[in-house]
Amino acid sequence: DIQMTQSPSSLSASVGDRVTITCQASQDINKYLNWYQQKPGKAPKLLIYDASDLETGVPSRFTGSGFGTNFSFTITALQPEDFATYYCQQYEDVPLTFGGGTRVEIK
Amino acid sequence: EVQLVESGGGLVQPGGSLRLSCAASGFRFSNFWLSWVRQAPGRGLEWLAYIKQDGTEKDYVDSVKGRFTISRDNAKNSLYLQLNSLTVEDTAVYYCARGRWRGNFWGQGTLVTVS
Numbered sequence: 001d002i003q004m005t006q007s008p009s010s011l012s013a014s015v016g017d018r019v020t021i022t023c024q025a026s027q028d029i030n031k032y033l034n035w036y037q038q039k040p041g042k043a044p045k046l047l048i049y050d051a052s053d054l055e056t057g058v059p060s061r062f063t064g065s066g067f068g069t070n071f072s073f074t075i076t077a078l079q080p081e082d083f084a085t086y087y088c089q090q091y092e093d094v095p096l097t098f099g100g101g102t103r104v105e106i107k
Numbered sequence: 108e109v110q111l112v113e114s115g116g117g118l119v120q121p122g123g124s125l126r127l128s129c130a131a132s133g134f135r136f137s138n139f140w141l142s143w144v145r146q147a148p149g150r151g152l153e154w155l156a157y158i159k160q161d162g163t164e165k166d167y168v169d170s171v172k173g174r175f176t177i178s179r180d181n182a183k184n185s186l187y188l189q190l191n192s193l194t195v196e197d198t199a200v201y202y203c204a205r206g207r208w209r210g211n212f213w214g215q216g217t218l219v220t221v222s
Contacts, residue, residue, distance in 0.1 A: 001169075032208070034208075034209045036152075036210075038152075042215075043202055043213035043214060043215055043216060044144075044152065044202075044210065044213055045213070046209055046210060046211045049208075049209045055211065087151065087152055089152070089154075089209075091207075091208035091209065094166050095154055095166075095167075095168040095169070096154040096157075096208070097154065098151055098152040098153070098154070099151075100151050101151045101152075
């Protein structure tokens, strides 16, 4: 199975901050990576697919980059509604696997 | 509006069975791969299974292979997950999602508690 290592596991930030989360795959996954946002008690929401493509309707302050084994996800200017947990997920191979999540908290 | 609504969760004893359902609306159900993903309390996400549009192709994570079965009824716009031989480690919120490689729409989840 492909292991996805996400870091940090949590971070504290202020509104307006730039926030970056990284995700490392245990093997080459090409560009086959999604990023999701999940708020407490809610289902995950797809933000980024194919490592860098923005899902329809998602604000442009969310960006993704990377290829192969190293990926990053950035929120360029954190908004109040962005405090949530973020997950990466690879789909290069089955089983599809998720990173452990990054909880973004208010400083 | 795309909607996915899970049902069928509840409290079950170890070794027991449950059948989860996911009712879909707002899109052409038969055109899409569908998936099940779960989340144990306070834990991360775990992909479980997906199924092709016509039901002819399925795959599962090893931890549920042989115990869980994914199926669909395109005439009823419904997705199912049969859960057998449940253990306490299967306690989780179970989500259905539209898509094979990425879930661009998700249901609200249904809680399965094995105790």
